[in-house]
Amino acid sequence: MTGRINKDINVRKVNDKIAVVNFSGEMDLYSTPAAKEKLTELMDAGTFNIVVNMKHTMYIDSTALGMLVGAFKRARENNGELRLVSPSDRVQKLLELTRLVNVFNIDKTEDDAISKFNGEG
Amino acid sequence: MTGRINKDINVRKVNDKIAVVNFSGEMDLYSTPAAKEKLTELMDAGTFNIVVNMKHTMYIDSTALGMLVGAFKRARENNGELRLVSPSDRVQKLLELTRLVNVFNIDKTEDDAISKFNGEG
Amino acid sequence: MSIFELKIPADPKYVMVARMTASAVAGRVGFDLGTIDDIKQAVGEACNNAIRHGCGTCGNDCTEILLHISIQEDALEITVHDRGEGFTPLDSYKEIDISDYNDLPESGMGLMIIQSLMDEVVISSSATEGTSVCMKKMLITTTISGTE
Amino acid sequence: MSIFELKIPADPKYVMVARMTASAVAGRVGFDLGTIDDIKQAVGEACNNAIRHGCGTCGNDCTEILLHISIQEDALEITVHDRGEGFTPLDSYKEIDISDYNDLPESGMGLMIIQSLMDEVVISSSATEGTSVCMKKMLITTTISGTE
Numbered sequence: 367m368t369g370r371i372n373k374d375i376n377v378r379k380v381n382d383k384i385a386v387v388n389f390s391g392e393m394d395l396y397s398t399p400a401a402k403e404k405l406t407e408l409m410d411a412g413t414f415n416i417v418v419n420m421k422h423t424m425y426i427d428s429t430a431l432g433m434l435v436g437a438f439k440r441a442r443e444n445n446g447e448l449r450l451v452s453p454s455d456r457v458q459k460l461l462e463l464t465r466l467v468n469v470f471n472i473d474k475t476e477d478d479a480i481s482k483f484n485g486e487g
Numbered sequence: 488m489t490g491r492i493n494k495d496i497n498v499r500k501v502n503d504k505i506a507v508v509n510f511s512g513e514m515d516l517y518s519t520p521a522a523k524e525k526l527t528e529l530m531d532a533g534t535f536n537i538v539v540n541m542k543h544t545m546y547i548d549s550t551a552l553g554m555l556v557g558a559f560k561r562a563r564e565n566n567g568e569l570r571l572v573s574p575s576d577r578v579q580k581l582l583e584l585t586r587l588v589n590v591f592n593i594d595k596t597e598d599d600a601i602s603k604f605n606g607e608g
Numbered sequence: 609m610s611i612f613e614l615k616i617p618a619d620p621k622y623v624m625v626a627r628m629t630a631s632a633v634a635g636r637v638g639f640d641l642g643t644i645d646d647i648k649q650a651v652g653e654a655c656n657n658a659i660r661h662g663c664g665t666c667g668n669d670c671t672e673i674l675l676h677i678s679i680q681e682d683a684l685e686i687t688v689h690d691r692g693e694g695f696t697p698l699d700s701y702k703e704i705d706i707s708d709y710n711d712l713p714e715s716g717m718g719l720m721i722i723q724s725l726m727d728e729v730v731i732s733s734s735a736t737e738g739t740s741v742c743m744k745k746m747l748i749t750t751t752i753s754g755t756e
Numbered sequence: 757m758s759i760f761e762l763k764i765p766a767d768p769k770y771v772m773v774a775r776m777t778a779s780a781v782a783g784r785v786g787f788d789l790g791t792i793d794d795i796k797q798a799v800g801e802a803c804n805n806a807i808r809h810g811c812g813t814c815g816n817d818c819t820e821i822l823l824h825i826s827i828q829e830d831a832l833e834i835t836v837h838d839r840g841e842g843f844t845p846l847d848s849y850k851e852i853d854i855s856d857y858n859d860l861p862e863s864g865m866g867l868m869i870i871q872s873l874m875d876e877v878v879i880s881s882s883a884t885e886g887t888s889v890c891m892k893k894m895l896i897t898t899t900i901s902g903t904e
């Protein structure tokens with residue numbers, strides 16, 4: 367993966383069980399593999415409570431949405447959760463269109479999201 | 488001229504002799520005729536001290552630069568002056584490349600520019 | 609009628625170029641920002657499909673995607689064409705089924721998104737000609753007759 | 757080598773589309789923002805010329821401009837082509853003469869700007885073939901030999 371891609375992905379470990387991931391810019395067929403890799407890395411290391419901050423995600427396509435659903439499922443299977451934070455208007459529109467707005471829990475801030483992981487924070 | 492073009496041009500009359508014009512967005516072969524029209528209108532009405540604020544001009548091509556030179560000449564012939572204010576980095580680069588930076592007087596603020604029109608302010 | 613054509617490599621890296629070109633035309637046509645983004649999205653999804661299903665699965669001579677954009681009297685029309693192996697399109701694409709959280713689908717949203725965001729979508733596909741996804745967005749025009 | 761082709765109407769309104777497409781490719785290639793803007797500028801100037809001098813002055817069948825973009829091993833190459841009546845290009849274009857304030861030129865800056873901003877510019881022009889302005893921007897690569 368090139369530096370260009372990874373500069374749009376930022377990971378912050380809150381503790382062993384919780385991490386916050388920021389995706390900025392455009393999440394598309396090209397950038398999604400690197401994003402998936404980051405989430406997979408976290409989960410491989412046992413972190414299943416993941417906050418995905420989408421405040422600066424200016425574009426998201428269906429392949430990126432599908433990737434998030436995949437990560438959501440894996441987190442859930444491992445008694446964790448993937449929560450979204452402050453999606454941009456664009457992302458919100460796509461979540462509604464695909465009805466994934468009913469699947470993901472969505473919070474206003476990273477702290478809100480972190481506080482909601484049951485007993486793990 | 489359509490609304491789309493004109494919304495990128497903003498004219499403020501300081502007094503009979505002085506006006507401030509803001510060009511925002513892209514000044515190119517397409518938008519330049521409307522910009523020229525505005526400057527011509529001002530000069531036809533006797534306003535020859537013109538401040539062109541280029542803080543929000545994100546792109547300028549050689550046809551727009553040529554148009555500004557034309558207006559500069561006409562203002563000068565009528566004992567007025569066309570001064571530029573806070574060109575964006577992009578505009579500054581083009582002014583240097585074409586050496587027009589040596590032709591136009593350039594000020595930091597609109598007030599600076601207005602105060603420099605000799606005795607007319 | 610103004611016509612644009614864009615050819616890009618069938619590579620995920622360059623779908624963005626198609627999105628930007630389509631956005632630029634849509635902007636010049638006068639659509640508002642939200643609509644420009646909708647058009648950009650639809651073009652992105654169609655190009656993704658062209659790469660993933662069209663070119664990705666066929667032989668060697670399908671290494672590019674073609675966009676044909678025309679500004680018509682009443683609409684902006686964009687066709688995304690690939691020379692892949694084609695498929696049999698459905699009449700309409702539904703939202704994914706999210707009733708079972710343990711079995712959420714991770715794909716199958718592209719054509720539904722395109723159909724939702726655009727005013728008219730016609731898919732022509734064959735094994736010999738490849739696939740064309742023709743999408744229209746109507747220009748806002750003043751209604752001349754009618755009382756709505 | 758990745759190749760892109762864009763055809764746009766020879767209309768001032770749509771030069772922006774060519775600029776955006778070129779910027780998008782330049783961005784994907786990895787140029788920094790300043791260089792992307794330089795490439796955008798050069799493409800804009802070349803398209804302006806194609807419209808003003810190329811297509812604008814010839815017969816009816818020159819209503820479009822063609823951009824050919826290729827990502828080569830060491831450079832991004834962009835050719836802007838029109839089927840206008842052509843001209844005899846100079847070897848190099850100088851800055852405009854600003855010595856006499858009463859006689860400042862209001863044109864003649866386009867090709868100078870293109871030559872300044874791009875690393876290599878080759879103009880081919882004829883009355884039958886029209887004009888091609890081929891512009892290269894070198895990719896930044898690590899110097900393998902040499903001591904500079």
Ligand SMILES: Nc1ncnc2c1ncn2[C@@H]1O[C@H](COP(=O)(O)OP(=O)(O)O)[C@@H](O)[C@H]1O
Pocket residue numbers: 428657658659660661662663690692693694695701714715716717718719720739
């Ligand atoms: N350009 C294309 N070429 C071949 N098949 C396609 C093309 N576009 C779509 N399809 C087919 O239609 C199906 C549905 O597409 P879509 O709704 O975009 O979801 P997804 O691509 O995630 O499967 C694809 O799985 C594929 O079989």
Ligand SMILES: Nc1ncnc2c1ncn2[C@@H]1O[C@H](COP(=O)(O)OP(=O)(O)O)[C@@H](O)[C@H]1O
Pocket residue numbers: 549805806807808809810811838840841842843849862863864865866867868887
């Ligand atoms: N595509 C073209 N077709 C025909 N003539 C051209 C073309 N591009 C440039 N020229 C000629 O070269 C001259 C210099 O161009 P340029 O430096 O861009 O300045 P300007 O366009 O303002 O005159 C033009 O005046 C025109 O005669």
